[in-house]
């Protein structure tokens with residue numbers, strides 16, 4: 863693992879208390895995609911205590927936006943999927959294509975706008991112990 867970087871202020875956390883983000887499926891998926899694209903930074907995603915409330919607010923906002931995007935995606939799928947049916951020209955390819963468009967909308971939103979949840983448990987980086995001088 864690389865540096866511990868706060869996802870809010872982008873500063874490296876070197877000591878003291880910090881929080882980790884929840885390693886959920888979305889995080890793993892995003893990491894896999896970014897590794898494939900060669901844009902993964904390999905940092906450990908953390909949150910410093912001063913930004914914890916802000917991160918929680920951002921997460922709430924993200925969850926609302928995700929619902930909105932999912933509704934938009936569903937509407938797009940229905941509209942695109944209904945078109946060939948309405949024109950009496952049912953085409954499995956077109957229906958499959960509209961589903962793909964819907965999935966892409968949600969996936970792109972999640973990959974580029976994802977706000978991770980905060981792990982409940984806080985962690986502490988112990989400062990490096992200074993060597994005791996022999997008397």
Ligand SMILES: [Zn+2]
Nearest residue numbers: 868871910913
């Ligand atoms: Zn921070």
